[in-house]
Amino acid sequence: MKGVMIQGTASDAGKSFIATALCRLLKQKGFHPVPFKSQNVSNNSYVTADGKEIGRAQGLQAEACGLEAIPEMNPILLKPSANGQSEIVWLGERKDTVSGLAYRKTYYEQAVKVITESLHYLEKENRFLVIEGAGSPVEMNLKTKELVNMKIAEMADVPVILTADINRGGLFASVIGTLELLEPQERSRVKGIIINKFHGDPHFFEDGKLWLEERTGIPVLAILPYLPDHHLEAEDSLSLAERFHANVRKPIDVAVIQLPYLSNYSDIEPFLYEEDTSIRWVQQAEEFGAPDALIIPGTKSTLHDLAFLKDSGLMNCIQQYAESGGIIAGLCGGFQMLGEYLTDPDGYDSGMAGRIEKGAGLIPAYTVFYSDKTTIRVKGKVPSHVTGNEIPVEGFEIHMGQTLLHSSPPFIVREDGSGEGYASPDGRIIGTYLHHVFHSDSFRSDWLNRIRQEKGLPLHSSQVNRDKQNAFDQIAEHLEKHLNWERFLGIIEEDKKDTVR
Incomplete structure (x- = not known):
């Protein structure tokens, strides 16, 4: 050849x-x-x-x-x-x-x-x-x-x-x-x-x-x-520390939970190029602090990482942060963990058939794990109630669980008119299966501008997601x-x- x-x-x-x-x-x-x-x-x-x-x-x-x-x-x-x-x-x-x-x-x-x-x-x-x-x-x-x-x-x-x-x-x-x-x-x-x-x-x-x-x-x-x-995104998990370790504290502090089975951490990489924003990985409750925003990323083993959040005390930190009006984004497995409960009837996620676990209870939804896996590309719009502007976004979904919402406003309206994910009425808590939503310069800028406005920082729109x-x-x-x-x-x-x- x-x-x-x-x-x-x-x-x-x-x-x-x-x-x-x-x-x-x-x-x-x-x-x-x-x-x-x-x-x-x-x-x-x-x-x-x-x-x-x-x-x-x-x-x-x-x-x-x-x-x-x-x-x-x-x-x-x-x-x-x-x-x-x-x-x-x-x-x-x-x-x-x-x-x-x-x-x-x-x-x-x-x-x-x-x-x-x-x-x-x-x-x-x-x-x-x-x-x-x-x-x-x-x-x-x-x-x-x-x-x-x-x-x-x-x-x-x-x-x-x-x-x-x-x-x-x-x-x-x-x-x-x-x-x-x-x-x-x-x-x-x-x-x-x-x-x-x-x-x-x-x-x-x-x-x-x-x-x-x-x-x-x-x-x-x-x-x-x-x-x-x-x-361009890193491929090897060993590069995680290298890419983020030199990120000094900046005016906006975004905490990201470093889950044991973290997946698709490329979702977070656009924040590396925001001049006023730092990413801080959190593994223990003592490290949680008082971030300006919190991201719970994707995971390959949702129920195992849910247990990690509870055992480490981070779940209490997340719930208290939400009660105090914190801004939270749950991505894929993070979205699932923010719901009311998760069930694994056949053991596809946890390896234990019939396992049921309580989630954070911050999103009115529950997740059921099935053998079928969703792998699709998605285009849609974030409605104006989330950030104040209707914003086009695109990305991809990769997940085995299906999350059922109790008639809540969606985070995204897909091109076919169907809703995806969840956004609280005040837009402070969002959950979505859409990977790379933060790669949308417009959405990421509006999401951060909400924080900038609350902190009295200059508002601006970033173009860090350059033409690939x-x-x-x-x-x-x-x-x-x-x-x-x-x-x-x-x-x-x-x-x-x-x-x-």
């Missing part, structure tokens, strides 16, 4: 970022790229146009390629849930929920087959594959049945570019150690190295570059400086500026002279 694979020395080394930038750069240079990741382990999802669910990174990479995402770009998505189990999303549809051991025993051969079929499906379109690996290719306890790194490079017969994060320290050991632990035939596939997240002048790393090339015999294709504020296509162009330009394109081109065209159209 025609293509290249981006692997990393560790998780969060920058594989998704580089693969996405490469998708756009290859598109600009006349290739016809298509993204591929055989198996993704993530609770950050993307909903395709036909309502299928894949890893968010591959959805964004498809957009960078100018393509509609399809399930074959990420045929297997594993979504970690409670008790060491994961939901298996197979070609975009929910298949099962099993433990890691059971998955390896039961699904390995089936997984090899569906990955092979997906690769051949994408190859039929005569496109250039940009394949993303996962974690490290030398997890020795997993190598006998791995489905994400060198096994895939072999199946697709493509060269590998190894990415290493210099920001974490230990770069030389991670690169050399990775190469030493590869089998000879695996190591022979590694044709280049990219040093990622470099701070300072890359020229100061010239001696390190020469040492790596002399020690390994593999060219260092790029020393990529760290690129902040590129406005410009963001793709920005990261492609960043990669091209620092990539030895001629050497890279030589690698991908070796024995594949018909790559460029």
Whole structure:
């Protein structure tokens, strides 16, 4: 096959970022790229146009390629849930929920087959594959049945570019150690190295570059400086602390509950670019404080995270905050937990059939968990009673529960006229299944302007959700500026002279 694979020395080394930038750069240079990741382990999802669910990174990479995402770009998505189990999303549809051991025993051969079929499906379109690996290719306890790194490079017969994060320290050991632990035939596939997240002048790393090339015999294709504020979402959960840790206190304090089974935290990322707003993650009751607004995000295990809220004392904090007139937004699982009670008749959420739990009681609704899963894209409008203006919004829903409201005003009116979610009459408490509602600049600005007005701060409308296509162009330009394109081109065209159209 025609293509290249981006692997990393560790998780969060920058594989998704580089693969996405490469998708756009290859598109600009006349290739016809298509993204591929055989198996993704993530609770950050993307909903395709036909309502299928894949890893968010591959959805964004498809957009960078100018393509509609399809399930074959990420045929297997594993979504970690409670008790060491994961939901298996197979070609975009929910298949099962099993433990890691059971998955390896039961699904390995089936997984090899569906990955092979997906690769051949994408190859039929005569496109250039940009394949993303996962974690490290030398997890020795997993190598006998791995489905994400060198096994895939072999199946697709493509060269590998190894990415290493210099920001974490230990770069030389991670690169050399990775190469030493590869089998000879695996190591022979590694044709280049990219040093990622470099701070300072890359020229100061010239001696390190020469040492790596002399020690390994593999060219260092790029020393990529760290690129902040590129406005594209992070894929790896390890990047959560990195993206939010430097966020100092600002005039508006938005607290976000850091749930144990947090999912789709990309819902929160637009707040990072608000000049007067800081995000503060809360894990304990002692950290709650007196925020200007509270967000309860999505979760892969609603009932387990509901128990966490109660056991930690955070539920009492949330209820007292609401009684004092606090501004609260519940997103997906957060929406469910704000209701009166939740029931799991067949154990699809909690693993315990018949389980019933009280919610926060802040929204007049109850949630029932079923086996059927909702995965749809949504467009609609937020009615004027919520923020004072009727605002168009769009996003996606991914959830198994159905929430039934007691004749309450909806948060959103969909394009078909149906209501979604809940908004209190005064608009201070909202609940919605719509992921990425805060990516709407107009809605987010109006929601924050209510807080600004109450605090006597200047009102303004932010445009932080820039045109995504410009963001793709920005990261492609960043990669091209620092990539030895001629050497890279030589690698991908070796024995594949018909790559460029």
